[in-house]
Amino acid sequence: MKNGKLPIYGKDYKTTVRYFHSKTWVVASIAPLSDEFNGTPIVMQKQSGVYQIVLGPGGAFSSDQLRVLPNDVREYLLNAGVIHDRTP
Numbered sequence: 355m356k357n358g359k360l361p362i363y364g365k366d367y368k369t370t371v372r373y374f375h376s377k378t379w380v381v382a383s384i385a386p387l388s389d390e391f392n393g394t395p396i397v398m399q400k401q402s403g404v405y406q407i408v409l410g411p412g413g414a415f416s417s418d419q420l421r422v423l424p425n426d427v428r429e430y431l432l433n434a435g436v437i438h439d440r441t442p
Contacts, residue, residue: 364382365382365387365439366386366387366388367384367385367386367394368384368393369382369383369384369385370382370383370393371428372430374415374424374426374427375403375424376425376429377400378399378400379397379398379399379400379424379427380397380398380399380400380405381395381396381397381398381427381430381431381434382395382396382398383395383396389442392413394411394413395410395411395412395431395434395436396408396411396412397410397427397431398407401439403439408422411422411432412436413436414436414437414438415436415437415438416430416437416438417437420432420437433437
């Protein structure tokens with residue numbers, strides 16, 4: 355919070371959302387507009403109609419953490435550059 359005010363979407367931060375497998379998997383990230391970086395991704399899976407966090411939020415993940423993800427979700431994260439060690 356800046357000066358006790360909540361951040362405002364489009365003015366203070368931006369979001370990116372990417373869906374996979376008919377919206378059963380989602381990768382979302384949030385990033386401040388004032389900085390040039392990819393944001394903080396979070397991976398969620400829809401279970402019983404509700405999205406549950408599978409990975410994150412975080413700025414970097416290990417390749418071991420990606421093993422539980424579908425191939426296309428894993429590839430998306432690899433291409434986003436949020437893996438801090440070798441490719442799985």
